[in-house]
Amino acid sequence: MKWSKGYLFTLKEAPADAEIPSHILLVRGGYIRKVAPGIFTYGHLMWRSIRKFEAIVREELNRRGCVEILMPMVQPRELWEETGRWKEMGEGLQKLKNRNDHDFCLGATHEEVVTDYVRRDVKSYRDLPFNLYQVQTKFRDEIRPRFGLMRGREFIMKDAYSFDPDVAGAQKSYQQMFEAYTDIFKRLGARFRVVQADSGNIGGNQSQEFHILADSGEDQLLVSESSDFAANIEVCPAIDAQPAAAPSSELKTMEEFATPGLRTIEALAKATGTPAHQLVKTMYFSASDEPAKKLNPVAVLLRGSDEVNPVKVKNHFGLSNPPLLLTDEEVRKLTSASPGSCGPVGLNIPILMDKGVENLRNYMVGANKDDFHLRNVNHGRDYKATVVGDFRMAREGDLSPDGKGHLKAFRGIEVGHIFYLGTKYSKKMEANYLAQDQTQKPIEMGCYGIGITRTVQAVIEQNHDKDGIIWPVSVAPYVVHIALLDPDAPEARQLADKLYDDLMAKGIDVLMDDRVERPGVKFKDADLLGMPLRVNIGARGLAAGELELIERKTKKTEKVQPGALFEKIVTWVKEQSI
Ligand code: ATP
Numbered sequence: 001m002k003w004s005k006g007y008l009f010t011l012k013e014a015p016a017d018a019e020i021p022s023h024i025l026l027v028r029g030g031y032i033r034k035v036a037p038g039i040f041t042y043g044h045l046m047w048r049s050i051r052k053f054e055a056i057v058r059e060e061l062n063r064r065g066c067v068e069i070l071m072p073m074v075q076p077r078e079l080w081e082e083t084g085r086w087k088e089m090g091e092g093l094q095k096l097k098n099r100n101d102h103d104f105c106l107g108a109t110h111e112e113v114v115t116d117y118v119r120r121d122v123k124s125y126r127d128l129p130f131n132l133y134q135v136q137t138k139f140r141d142e143i144r145p146r147f148g149l150m151r152g153r154e155f156i157m158k159d160a161y162s163f164d165p166d167v168a169g170a171q172k173s174y175q176q177m178f179e180a181y182t183d184i185f186k187r188l189g190a191r192f193r194v195v196q197a198d199s200g201n202i203g204g205n206q207s208q209e210f211h212i213l214a215d216s217g218e219d220q221l222l223v224s225e226s227s228d229f230a231a232n233i234e235v236c237p238a239i240d241a242q243p244a245a246a247p248s249s250e251l252k253t254m255e256e257f258a259t260p261g262l263r264t265i266e267a268l269a270k271a272t273g274t275p276a277h278q279l280v281k282t283m284y285f286s287a288s289d290e291p292a293k294k295l296n297p298v299a300v301l302l303r304g305s306d307e308v309n310p311v312k313v314k315n316h317f318g319l320s321n322p323p324l325l326l327t328d329e330e331v332r333k334l335t336s337a338s339p340g341s342c343g344p345v346g347l348n349i350p351i352l353m354d355k356g357v358e359n360l361r362n363y364m365v366g367a368n369k370d371d372f373h374l375r376n377v378n379h380g381r382d383y384k385a386t387v388v389g390d391f392r393m394a395r396e397g398d399l400s401p402d403g404k405g406h407l408k409a410f411r412g413i414e415v416g417h418i419f420y421l422g423t424k425y426s427k428k429m430e431a432n433y434l435a436q437d438q439t440q441k442p443i444e445m446g447c448y449g450i451g452i453t454r455t456v457q458a459v460i461e462q463n464h465d466k467d468g469i470i471w472p473v474s475v476a477p478y479v480v481h482i483a484l485l486d487p488d489a490p491e492a493r494q495l496a497d498k499l500y501d502d503l504m505a506k507g508i509d510v511l512m513d514d515r516v517e518r519p520g521v522k523f524k525d526a527d528l529l530g531m532p533l534r535v536n537i538g539a540r541g542l543a544a545g546e547l548e549l550i551e552r553k554t555k556k557t558e559k560v561q562p563g564a565l566f567e568k569i570v571t572w573v574k575e576q577s578i
Pocket residue numbers: 109140142149150151152153155157200202414415416417449450451452453454455
């Protein structure tokens with residue numbers, strides 16, 4: 001593309017709502033423009049990167065025999081009612097009505113539609129196995145869209161669905177997708193990790209996430225230092241590195257004492273000289289899938305130094321979504337006190353006790369009376385937990401759940417997620433086949449997603465410097481950036497045009513900045529846009545018989561004779577793709 005004929009507008013400043021480097025750079029480079037929160041237009045350069053990444057994904061899936069289709073974005077309510085997810089998906093599912101008052105939703109994911117598609121055609125075990133995939137726009141009404149394409153409302157996903165006659169086949173399909181994903185993210189040149197994950201409201205009982213590692217990642221990953229154990233913090237079992245000391249047997253008398261203004265664990269710890277891990281805090285949640293309609297209050301007890309893991313609470317109750325914290329008002333209604341003065345004694349709701357509290361004795365808790373606490377409280381005597389279990393967030397330094405070494409923390413961006421579904425959807429939707437033994441059996445399924453737009457932005461999060469983006473060749477919108485410094489000098493223009501044509505003929509993507517602009521502006525924009533290799537073509541360089549070739553990643557500059565330029569570039573590009 002020649003800039004003068006294209007549509008490319010860079011900005012000096014980023015908008016105020018761009019918080020992380022990749023979002024800032026995408027906006028400054030004119031790669032994306034916001035239309036509404038979480039909804040964007042992909043500019044020409046962005047679209048090229050997206051298409052290149054999609055091509056990698058398609059290649060790796062097609063190579064493994066997966067079959068591409070395209071399903072509708074607008075889907076009828078009836079299909080979602082069959083699986084119960086019309087309700088279960090909650091507000092995230094964008095619902096709409098047509099002129100006849102029929103309910104539809106925008107596709108947030110496509111298990112229902114694909115299962116319906118398959119049940120219409122598949123009759124016998126001879127029709128299995130297969131894997132159907134699509135690259136498509138998804139819509140989720142995210143509570144807080146942010147970070148540009150990282151958490152959009154409208155975004156592009158590659159979703160694949162495998163169909164097998166039995167568990168062994170389904171496991172093989174799962175493994176094959178694991179390998180495909182590994183190859184896809186390797187080809188991107190990304191630093192990534194695969195971790196055990198929660199199945200969310202997709203369902204099934206085995207799932208793994210692929211994460212691109214980045215400090216700004218929304219997810220915390222815990223990885224063993226001594227083995228290949230790795231899990232998303234959401235599902236990582238929490239095991240203390242230091243086993244709790246054996247509890248003293250003496251139970252002291254419980255008593256109330258005044259704690260005016262002490263509403264946080266930190267304040268209480270300071271005022272009483274007790275370390276936070278010996279204090280006990282009570283958190284209140286609504287264990288309900290319809291928090292707006294039905295409040296189902298539960299309390300979680302844990303050490304003052306620990307954090308509740310809402311996904312563990314969700315899984316304990318078999319909820320579809322993590323439970324929401326009660327508001328201060330709701331807590332007050334329940335306990336007659338503010339959250340900072342609450343505790344388990346006299347509480348008439350289910351109490352989940354984290355096992356970290358089990359061995360504590362004679363501890364302090366809120367008295368359910370503003371500005372008062374109880375001391376010398378003991379489980380069994382003063383209150384009774386409904387269940388004792390693992391409800392806290394694991395953290396760096398905890399023991400690895402496989403017993404090998406300690407956990408180390410990383411931050412990651414979830415770019416891919418693979419699930420073994422079993423028969424969750426096929427049973428509910430009666431997607432059956434005639435097995436060899438002449439019985440009707442539900443089809444074994446798996447589903448596999450890659451956030452296409454999120455991944456492309458995550459690549460930038462991993463590859464940038466203070467001046468701009470540093471694209472890897474694999475998904476760079478253009479590989480070569482020609483900065484034509486004197487568009488009005490005929491010789492420079494001629495050489496640039498010829499180089500442009502020759503590279504294009506060779507199948508190398510070229511962007512040529514032929515605007516009437518100062519060199520300084522062009523250099524800044526070239527660094528911002530981030531194409532892997534730049535060549536400066538100007539009258540002065542031509543007169544000296546030397547032109548500059550600059551590698552974006554290293555900023556290494558090489559002087560090259562005009563006649564050798566083409567070959568040099570071709571060789572460089574070839575080396576990169578090895
Ligand atoms: P998250 O936990 O980030 O909300 P999810 O687990 O709900 O994502 P999946 O249902 O596993 O998402 O979807 C498959 C992939 O789609 C994710 O791994 C992610 O890369 C991408 N994705 C999901 N939600 C979004 C979003 N709001 N914006 C951009 N990409 C998304």
